Amino acid sequence: MEPETSKKLFLLIKSSIAIIAIFLAGELLYQFKSLPQNLPQEISVSGEGKAYAKPDIALVSFGVHTRSFKSQDAVNENNKIMDSVVKSIKDLGVEDKDIQTTLYNLTPVYDFTESGRVFKGYSLDQQLRVKIRNFNKINDILDKGTLEGANTVSDLQFTVDDIEKVRAEAREKAIVQARKKATVLANQAGLKIEKLVNISEGFGPGPVPFYGQGFGVTEVKEFVGPQIQTGQLEVSSTITLTYRVR
Numbered sequence: 001m002e003p004e005t006s007k008k009l010f011l012l013i014k015s016s017i018a019i020i021a022i023f024l025a026g027e028l029l030y031q032f033k034s035l036p037q038n039l040p041q042e043i044s045v046s047g048e049g050k051a052y053a054k055p056d057i058a059l060v061s062f063g064v065h066t067r068s069f070k071s072q073d074a075v076n077e078n079n080k081i082m083d084s085v086v087k088s089i090k091d092l093g094v095e096d097k098d099i100q101t102t103l104y105n106l107t108p109v110y111d112f113t114e115s116g117r118v119f120k121g122y123s124l125d126q127q128l129r130v131k132i133r134n135f136n137k138i139n140d141i142l143d144k145g146t147l148e149g150a151n152t153v154s155d156l157q158f159t160v161d162d163i164e165k166v167r168a169e170a171r172e173k174a175i176v177q178a179r180k181k182a183t184v185l186a187n188q189a190g191l192k193i194e195k196l197v198n199i200s201e202g203f204g205p206g207p208v209p210f211y212g213q214g215f216g217v218t219e220v221k222e223f224v225g226p227q228i229q230t231g232q233l234e235v236s237s238t239i240t241l242t243y244r245v246r
Contacts, residue, residue, distance in 0.1 A: 042197065043189075044242045045181040049173025051237075053166045055158035055230045058132040061102065062089075062145045063152035069121035071106060078124045081149035088144035089130060092137050103127035133161075135230065158230045167203065170237035174201075178241045191245040198242035203235065 064081045068074040086099060104127075109120040130145075132138055142153055160166055186193050 041191070041245050042242055043182065043185060043191070043245055044240055045178050045185060046238060046240045047174040047176070047178030047181060049170040049175070049177060049237050049239070051166045051169035051173065051235050053160045053233045053235070055160055055233050056133070057161045058135065058138055058156065058158050058230075060130050060132065060138075060142065060156045061127055061152075061154050062130060062150040063103070063125065063127040063154070064149060065123070065125050065151045067109065067121060067123045071122040071124075074122045074124040075106065078126050082126050082128070084148040085145050085150050086128070088148045089141055092141050092144060093134060094130060094132065094137075094141065098131035098133070100129045101126065102129045158233065160233055163235070166233070166235045167237060170203075170235045171201065171239065174237045174239035175241070178239050182241060182243055186243075186245055194244045194246060196241060197244050198240075200240045202238045 062085055064078050064085065066074050066078040066081070068077060089099065090096075103125060105125045107123050109123050111118045111120050130141070132141055142156075146153060182193060
């Protein structure tokens, strides 16, 4: 190839590269200018609120355990005892709507020996959850239930029947606190709040069970009721607010 021809080819390639580079640079500049100049920015703040209420109901569980070689015998004996427990509770003013069966478990029982598994009969566990509205009757109900044959009395706890009302109060306090935090944070950072874009909520743990003297024992012959202290119920709510700012 002649020197003059080589020189022209080199200049043509060089010009093409320059044109392509200019085109790509223009495309990048166009795409950059097409991007939003003020991307949305967000801040998240959390607030906590607490509400207090005096408990107005007590919850307690009564359990009956029976065992017999025949399943029907275990069932009949268990039902007879539980019927007596329920009757005694109703006689003290507890309504049907406040008595609920929470466990009914009939299982075979075996002994395990070196020679193998030996069938010993059936075991039945039945449990009731009772809601007590008259606190003056708590000790009487616990006493009567055990005297009528309940093997176990457990999980006595105090709560509020309309717990959502207490939660709403805690939630309102949490929102107020979160809003104040957002305003202060935005002002300190030189930002302006545009609008609320998200809200999330979490609650603290529920009522803690109260355990009294004589609870969880078997073969109860005489029940000594505990000195009931209902205390005060605390419900906490945590609210997280997310705001768009600029």
